[in-house]
Amino acid sequence: MPRPVDHPATKTGRVGVLLANLGTPDAAETGAVRRYLKQFLSDRRVVEITPLVWQPILRGIILNTRPAKSAHAYKQVWGADGSPLAAITARQAKALQERLGSAVQVDWAMRYGNPSIGSRLAAMKDSGCDRILFAPLYPQYSGATTATAVDALGAALASMRWQPAIRTLPPYHDDAAYIGALAEDVRRQLSALPHMPEVLLLSFHGMPERTLHLGDPYHCHCRKTARLLAAALADDFPDLRIDTTFQSRFGRAKWLEPATDTVLEHEARTGTRRLAIAAPGFSADCLETLEELAIRGRESFVDNGGEDYATLSCLNDSTAGMTMLETLIKRELGGWI
Ligand SMILES: C=CC1=C(C)c2cc3[nH]c(cc4nc(cc5[nH]c(cc1n2)c(C)c5CCC(=O)O)C(CCC(=O)O)=C4C)c(C)c3C=C
Numbered sequence: 001m002p003r004p005v006d007h008p009a010t011k012t013g014r015v016g017v018l019l020a021n022l023g024t025p026d027a028a029e030t031g032a033v034r035r036y037l038k039q040f041l042s043d044r045r046v047v048e049i050t051p052l053v054w055q056p057i058l059r060g061i062i063l064n065t066r067p068a069k070s071a072h073a074y075k076q077v078w079g080a081d082g083s084p085l086a087a088i089t090a091r092q093a094k095a096l097q098e099r100l101g102s103a104v105q106v107d108w109a110m111r112y113g114n115p116s117i118g119s120r121l122a123a124m125k126d127s128g129c130d131r132i133l134f135a136p137l138y139p140q141y142s143g144a145t146t147a148t149a150v151d152a153l154g155a156a157l158a159s160m161r162w163q164p165a166i167r168t169l170p171p172y173h174d175d176a177a178y179i180g181a182l183a184e185d186v187r188r189q190l191s192a193l194p195h196m197p198e199v200l201l202l203s204f205h206g207m208p209e210r211t212l213h214l215g216d217p218y219h220c221h222c223r224k225t226a227r228l229l230a231a232a233l234a235d236d237f238p239d240l241r242i243d244t245t246f247q248s249r250f251g252r253a254k255w256l257e258p259a260t261d262t263v264l265e266h267e268a269r270t271g272t273r274r275l276a277i278a279a280p281g282f283s284a285d286c287l288e289t290l291e292e293l294a295i296r297g298r299e300s301f302v303d304n305g306g307e308d309y310a311t312l313s314c315l316n317d318s319t320a321g322m323t324m325l326e327t328l329i330k331r332e333l334g335g336w337i
């Protein structure tokens with residue numbers, strides 16, 4: 001008869017934190033971008049069109065045209081350490097590990113592309129994490145961001161015989177720690193500009209407008225973040241006009257408005273000369289901030305008569321950003337550490 005064992009080869013007893021973000025291609029090359037877009041745009045949480053209709057469009061048109069264009073855009077922002085989104089997320093994990101110490105094991109993963117959520121979850125389990133806080137780094141909840149990241153975690157858990165206990169980080173769009181960090185970081189960056197802008201645009205990633213009517217809280221979360229951030233900045237910048245816009249429109253459906261590109265053009269044409277733009281919904285700089293806002297946004301503003309255009313950095317691994325993350329994560333780890 002086999003001797004009863006207490007799983008001697010299995011390490012347990014560790015607490016883990018798994019940071020997650022959207023994901024990015026492995027290289028700024030057409031093939032790598034095609035693989036990434038295929039996975040991303042096949043997610044039914046992202047494109048809510050029946051696959052019978054959508055997959056032929058995706059495979060027949062989009063994956064034959066968009067990857068080359070997107071690869072060109074990625075090339076313009078690619079760094080020595082690869083895609084900015086992945087490099088910054090890795091730095092956030094490292095900085096958080098230093099702040100939390102050896103009582104907690106911090107790792108990071110991506111919803112699309114690499115490192116996948118399943119692969120890092122398995123690695124954490126193998127190294128003894130039996131309690132894991134899963135933290136999708138999206139301040140504003142939406143089906144296409146937070147929910148699909150949790151779906152991927154659920155799919156990975158579904159294949160595990162012995163699952164770790166799981167907690168997930170709630171959206172933090174109105175959390176005082178987040179608004180305070182944004183206000184501090186925006187204040188610091190605005191004060192360092194050679195000329196004070198007349199307008200500050202808060203640009204959030206867009207979504208199809210339909211998702212708002214279907215009950216997705218994303219639009220309301222963005223609006224609330226913007227309102228709280230503007231209120232936090234009002235005393236220090238009483239003459240600054242702060243407006244909210246939505247960027248990165250994709251496809252033919254109507255998206256949330258006003259659109260960032262339309263507003264940039266309109267501002268320049270109607271006399272705004274100095275404008276700054278921040279992207280408070282992105283926890284890390286990425287293609288959408290470094291290329292769409294910093295390169296194409298500037299071109300459009302200047303071509304239409306604007307003079308000074310400043311793109312503010314995301315929180316990234318700044319002191320303000322990491323202090324916020326430490327606060328949120330420690331709160332959710334309550335009772336575990
Ligand atoms: C921050 C929240 C995000 C929401 C909401 C979001 C919705 C959304 N996005 C697309 C399509 C694309 N997004 C792309 C890039 C991209 N999107 C986000 C974040 C959100 N997307 C980030 C952080 C990034 C950057 C990734 C990087 O590698 O740096 C892209 C890929 C690039 C391109 O070809 O333009 C697409 C496509 C849809 C359809 C959507 C709404 C449901």
Ligand SMILES: [Fe+2]
Nearest residue numbers: 022205248288
């Ligand atoms: Fe996106």
Ligand SMILES: [Fe+2]
Nearest residue numbers: 248287288292
């Ligand atoms: Fe984009």
